Amino acid sequence: xxxxxxxxxxxxxxxxxxxxxxxxxxxxxxxxxxxxxxxxxxxxxxxxxxxxxxxxxxxxxxxxxxxxxxxxxxxxxxxxxxxxxxxxxxxxxxxxxxxxxxxxxxxxxxxxxxxxxxxxxxxxxxxxxxxxxxxxxxxxxxxxxxxxxxxxxxxxxxxxxxxxxxxxxxxxxxxxxxxxxxxxxxxxxxxxxxxxxxxxxxxxxxxxxxxxxxxxxxxxxxxxxxxxxxxxxxxxxxxxxxxxxxxxxxxxxxxxxxxxxxxxxxxxxxxxxxxxxxxxxxxx
Amino acid sequence: xxxxxxxxxxxxxxxxxxxxxxxxxxxxxxxxxxxxxxxxxxxxxxxxxxxxxxxxxxxxxxxxxxxxxxxxxxxxxxxxxxxxxxxxxxxxxxxxxxxxxxxxxxxxxxxxxxxxxxxxxxxxxxxxxxxxxxxxxxxxxxxxxxxxxxxxxxxxxxxxxxxxxxxxxxxxxxxxxxxxxxxxxxxxxxxxxxxxxxxxxxxxxxxxxxxxxxxxxxxxxxxxxxxxxxxxxxxxxxxxxxxxxxxxxxxxxxxxxxxxxxxxxxxxxxxxxxxxxxxxxxxxxxxxxxxxxxxxxxxxxxxxxxxxxxxxxxxxxxxxxxxxxxxxxxxxxxxxxx
Numbered sequence: 001x002x003x004x005x006x007x008x009x010x011x012x013x014x015x016x017x018x019x020x021x022x023x024x025x026x027x028x029x030x031x032x033x034x035x036x037x038x039x040x041x042x043x044x045x046x047x048x049x050x051x052x053x054x055x056x057x058x059x060x061x062x063x064x065x066x067x068x069x070x071x072x073x074x075x076x077x078x079x080x081x082x083x084x085x086x087x088x089x090x091x092x093x094x095x096x097x098x099x100x101x102x103x104x105x106x107x108x109x110x111x112x113x114x115x116x117x118x119x120x121x122x123x124x125x126x127x128x129x130x131x132x133x134x135x136x137x138x139x140x141x142x143x144x145x146x147x148x149x150x151x152x153x154x155x156x157x158x159x160x161x162x163x164x165x166x167x168x169x170x171x172x173x174x175x176x177x178x179x180x181x182x183x184x185x186x187x188x189x190x191x192x193x194x195x196x197x198x199x200x201x202x203x204x205x206x207x208x209x210x211x212x213x214x215x216x217x218x219x220x221x222x223x224x225x226x227x228x229x230x231x232x233x234x235x236x237x238x239x240x241x242x243x244x245x246x247x248x249x250x251x252x253x254x255x256x257x258x259x260x261x262x263x264x265x266x267x268x269x270x271x272x273x274x275x276x277x278x279x280x281x282x283x284x
Numbered sequence: 285x286x287x288x289x290x291x292x293x294x295x296x297x298x299x300x301x302x303x304x305x306x307x308x309x310x311x312x313x314x315x316x317x318x319x320x321x322x323x324x325x326x327x328x329x330x331x332x333x334x335x336x337x338x339x340x341x342x343x344x345x346x347x348x349x350x351x352x353x354x355x356x357x358x359x360x361x362x363x364x365x366x367x368x369x370x371x372x373x374x375x376x377x378x379x380x381x382x383x384x385x386x387x388x389x390x391x392x393x394x395x396x397x398x399x400x401x402x403x404x405x406x407x408x409x410x411x412x413x414x415x416x417x418x419x420x421x422x423x424x425x426x427x428x429x430x431x432x433x434x435x436x437x438x439x440x441x442x443x444x445x446x447x448x449x450x451x452x453x454x455x456x457x458x459x460x461x462x463x464x465x466x467x468x469x470x471x472x473x474x475x476x477x478x479x480x481x482x483x484x485x486x487x488x489x490x491x492x493x494x495x496x497x498x499x500x501x502x503x504x505x506x507x508x509x510x511x512x513x514x515x516x517x518x519x520x521x522x523x524x525x526x527x528x529x530x531x532x533x534x535x536x537x538x539x540x541x542x543x544x545x546x547x548x549x550x551x552x553x554x555x556x557x558x559x560x561x562x563x564x565x566x567x568x569x570x571x572x573x574x575x576x577x578x579x580x581x582x583x584x585x586x587x588x589x590x591x592x593x594x595x596x597x598x599x600x601x602x603x604x605x606x607x608x609x610x611x612x613x614x615x616x617x618x619x620x621x622x
Contacts, residue, residue: 031481032419036602037509057601061511065564173314175335175344177545179513179600195550204529204542206344235600237334237515239313 004104004137005051008076011102011136015074016043021100022071025062027055033112037062049076051136053110056118058231060084061185063094075099078106079126080229083263084185086130087227090266093188103132105140120230123148123243130264149251151244167212173238174211180232180242186222186262193217215245223249224270227263256280285449285460286470287440292328292447295466296320296373302462303369303408306340308333317372328374331418332592336521337372337379341386341403342543344518348399348528350538364538367402371459373410374440378423378592380411380433382521385590388583389524399541408455411436412447413474420593422606425483427586431474441474448472481593483606488613489587492577496619497612498569506608507568509601514545516595516603517571522588525551546570572608 008026015021026049028038035054039062040046060081063073077085085101088094105128108121125148128139155163178194181187194202194214202217203210219242226246233242254260257271257279287295299305299320306317311324316335318324327333352359383404390400413431414421423430433439437456440447448471451457460467491497517523527544531537544551547568552561561567579588589605596604 030602031596031604031607034602036604039508062509065508169312173312175514175518177514177518178548179511179515182511182513183600195548197550197553203531204345204527204544205531205540206542231600235513235515237519237598 007136008051008102008104009046009049011134012040012046012049012074013043015100016046020072021074022069024049024074024076025059026076027051027057051104054112056109056234058084058185058229060088063088063099064188069098072098072100075101076104077101077129077132078104079124079128079130080227082129082131083126083227084229086263086266087185087225088188091188101129101132103129103135105129105137107140118234120234123230125228149247152248152251155244155248168208170240171211171215172208174215174240175238176206176211176214177237179235179237181218183231183235184222185227185229186225187218219245219249222246224253224260224272225262226250285467286446286472287449287463287467288446291466295463298463298466299371299373303371306337306370306372308374331414331416331421332376332594334519336382336519336592336594337375338382338386338521340370340372341383341400341407342524345540345542346399348539348541350536352536354535365402367406369406370403371408371410374412375409375436376414377411377428377430377433378590379521380409380436381428381590383409384435385522385579385585385588386524388585408459409436410438410440410459413439413441414477415442417477417479418593419480420596421479421591422481422483422593423591424479425485426589426591428591430477430479441472443472443474448474481606483609484613485587485609486613488609489577489580491612491615491618492573493581494618500619502611503565503569506603507565510564510568510603511601512547512549512564512567513600514547515598515600517545517547518543519594519598521592522590572605575605576609
């Protein structure tokens with residue numbers, strides 16, 4: 001791990017010195033075991049970059065803060081981050097030529113408090129970056145995730161009433177902080193429907209009905225575009241099992257439109273973002 | 285006086301007869317102050333509940349007025365008054381101080397918020413001294429004491445098999461009186477406790493109150509990683525901003541207020557569309573200045589950050605106010621960039 005960190009810093013230094021990139025988005029040290037996103041502009045400060053088992057945050061969405069950069073943005077990408085990059089490119093929120101991707105194969109990250117592998121990494125299907133301009137470290141073995149839809153199947157086996165009760169309990173907890181939305185690379189609308197206060201799509205009261213409207217609307221908005229990074233579920237302060245919801249929609253999309261994983265490349269369009277003549281048409 | 289721990293449930297039952305009793309509970313994985321008897325587990329050992337107790341005085345959604353109309357005339361308009369008695373049991377020093385701060389905001393400076401004040405009048409607080417701290421706790425750096433909350437109505441201290449019980453106000457005496465059948469003679473001093481996370485506030489407030497700080501580069505640097513969610517503001521025991529909206533159905537409706545967050549873009553957006561805090565830099569600056577400087581400026585009561593550490597623990601990107609305080613402390617002078 002520390003070899004990779006040294007190599008990452010070396011690579012970052014070269015990129016900044018040569019002027020190839022304006023700044024680098026990576027992970028830095030927090031007060032405890034935690035790491036935190038950092039933005040390194042000067043070659044002298046590359047030691048702020050860390051690569052260890054606690055680099056949890058996905059970083060690609062920070063490119064949206066600078067959509068017209070003077071120089072390329074150096075972006076550290078693991079498998080999940082690279083899928084997020086594809087997501088943003090495909091959604092026209094990022095131009096490939098605006099980023100320089102520093103690829104980091106990743107064996108999964110740990111929770112800084114418990115020291116255990118986090119759920120999103122246990123469920124990861126792509127540990128190696130799918131796209132990179134330079135690779136730091138050797139590719140790791142892909143393990144796949146055969147249980148991808150197991151949670152969804154367990155939910156589907158319940159009766160409608162049981163499912164309602166399950167989600168009602170969950171959405172009773174929601175505090176509507178919108179961390180799930182703000183961290184999500186597929187939630188890249190310039191203005192979220194929630195913030196369109198004059199139209200009033202989303203009521204502001206915190207109650208089961210409004211919270212569920214929010215949860216369902218977000219799930220459908222990202223339905224076929226979710227890259228399964230699991231960040232929404234990780235950042236939720238009250239622990240909503242959001243991937244159950246996202247994967248339900250992915251499972252449906254897979255069953256209706258054929259096997260699909262979002263963010264694997266920039267060519268294959270999300271199933272609901274395109275049409276084919278042989279698409280299902282039961283609701284036409 | 286003292287209360288044996290094995291009589292705690294009896295004490296709860298007794299208090300629950302008199303008032304809506306809120307105790308630390310873990311419900312569906314979330315620790316918060318919830319009515320005694322709610323489905324979940326009692327969580328007396330949760331040093332800090334995930335959600336702050338501010339909901340008891342300032343609910344996330346609170347109905348304020350209801351009305352009926354006929355054509356263009358108002359037929360009835362009624363203020364919704366909640367007058368239930370409430371007891372919060374097991375609240376920590378940091379959260380007690382958060383109520384002191386909210387009192388300043390809602391009850392002083394020429395305007396008394398009737399919704400808050402009614403709830404406050406009907407509230408009795410039973411504080412409990414901490415016996416352990418979390419890695420994110422820093423209340424003693426903010427001038428508080430984890431084992432003593434002088435403004436609580438009743439102070440409890442965990443002394444092994446029993447709690448030492450001390451009434452500190454009139455309301456507190458009434459409550460101790462209620463519990464008298466369960467109490468025994470005796471007393472005891474709580475062992476002192478120190479937070480492991482230390483923050484040095486020396487000179488920080490003064491620097492931040494200097495107008496030169498407003499345009500410092502520190503804000504851009506600090507805010508860069510913020511994702512603009514409202515987690516910090518909603519887990520904060522002293523964030524009290526709210527929005528007022530109405531809900532109408534046919535010829536009747538109601539007005540409600542609900543928590544709002546200065547981290548949201550919509551929070552400062554004006555009617556014409558202009559937003560004086562257009563990006564996360566301005567929003568983070570506002571939040572940190574509010575916590576560490578503006579509150580002192582307006583109320584002269586120190587910092588609005590009570591050191592509970594909830595935002596430090598829960599921020600999705602580890603934007604840590606304690607690291608910000610250190611950074612400001614290390615600045616040579618206000619407005620300098622190193």
